[in-house]
Amino acid sequence: MGQRSSRRVRSFTDSEQVYDPNPSSSTAEKHPHRPDEKPVVAEGDVLPNSRPKKKKKKKGGNFFKWLSFGGKKKSTKNKSSDQGEMKDQDIDMETSRRSTDDNICCRYAIGSKLGQGGFGAIYEGTRLADGKKVAVKFVKKTKHTECISIPDHPKPLPKEVALTILANKGPAMDIIKLLDWQDQQDFYIMVLERFSDSMDVSCFVESNGGSINEKFARFIMWGATLAADECCRRGVYHGDIKLENLLIDFDKLEVKLIDFGCGDLLTESAYTRFCGTMMYCPPEYRIKGEFHAKPATVWTLGILLFRMLCGHFPDTFDLYRINMNTWYKPGLTEDCCHLICSLLQQKPERRPDLERIVNHTWF
Structure with a gap:
């Protein structure tokens, strides 16, 4: 995904x-x-x-x-399956709550779905500030969602976010770039680079x-x-x-x-x-x-x-x-x-x- x-x-x-x-x-x-x-x-x-x-x-x-x-x-049963199946209505419900100025989704126009799996869904997106094409990934959190601590971040982060940040340290031409992310109550959201x-x-x-x-x-x-x-x-x-x-x-x-x-x-x-x-x-x-x-x-x-x-x-x-x-x-x-x-x-x-x-x- x-x-x-x-x-x-x-x-x-x-x-x-x-x-x-x-x-x-x-x-x-x-x-x-x-x-x-x-x-x-x-x-x-x-x-x-x-x-x-x-x-x-x-x-x-x-x-x-x-x-x-x-x-x-x-x-094997992994993080993806632990997080439960993401239904379309889950995304819709979350989308309906996007009203605050600090919500990450207010900075992007969300388009059509690129894919979906047991852990969540990923959508086409456009950064409103400059029109940059991105991919927006929604991951549903459960009691099994693990958070870890990494340098330069005072609070523990969802493991997938933390590992992507670490992998992006320094030049990373062969690794997908994490452009933005946010931890919400029921989801964490990742904004990734997308190619035309x-x-x-x-x-x-x-x-x-x-x-x-x-x-x-x-x-x-x-x-x-x-x-x-x-x-x-x-x-x-x-x-x-x-x-x-x-x-x-x-x-x-x-x-x-x-x-x-x-x-x-x-x-x-x-x-x-x-x-x-x-x-x-x-x-x-x-x-x-x-x-x-x-x-x-x-x-x-x-x-x-x-x-x-x-x-x-x-x-x-x-x-x-x-x-x-x-x-x-x-x-x-x-x-x-x-x-x-x-x-x-x-x-x-x-x-x-x-x-x-x-x-x-x-x-």
Whole structure:
């Protein structure tokens, strides 16, 4: 929900326990990018227009059976569901009470609905002062709505608001910008940047047959990785990086990470509650009931990349071959297959850190 964007880039070292499917491959064409460079999508590239033929699922070893997603899209009960379903009449009732001068809605003209979910709804908006296009997100509060304290704010803030503020500290070209917000009795309201020509990555991929080619996947993966790295550097664990939470701004050719509703403050200790989308859940949580933020984020990026390129989530046999370092997909470069195998290692300690991913030669 909400508005669903790119820059830096070194090869992995042997000490990082990242499998290389072909260690002797030539590196003549591999070169690091400057920090301000980003992968370029050349003019004339044609998006794929047909969905790959579905293959029958292959059976893998029992040891990896727990890794299978079984083709079911399922989310754990999270902040979104805790807040209860937002009905249209809830918004209308709140709108009818917008009469005081200090109400944030008096500063914006609210337009048509952009989307709605269990947590609330988001609308087109226009800032009355200068005509700037925005998105206005209404989130219904319940007894489970959590507030946290962050620097420079004397009172605790709703967690989603606080995390978005922290993620926006400093330059944040790959993260959605929070322009304004207000805490009300029954709702909190967030005003976010909105783009004239944009689409979330899920819609983009589906509109092109369910998968995209490597060049476009590189562009999206670049923005997603930088956004994830920026969040972690600012003490934020996003918790739900997925196709639906990445927005492409076609005017500036940027990818933006949105929706911090499943996030948390970044900690060195393990988390014992997973609040994101189960299809992206790291295997360590399925086995031990706990996970650490950074390795889990790396796993999520691996699932994201696999889904964009293959048109489906990895099944048991895919994950088995990935961990045996024998997975490949015809048409993908060796660097791309190597990156997927690195990100989706079963053991968290075998996954590269975010900085190494940003500097991987595939970009």
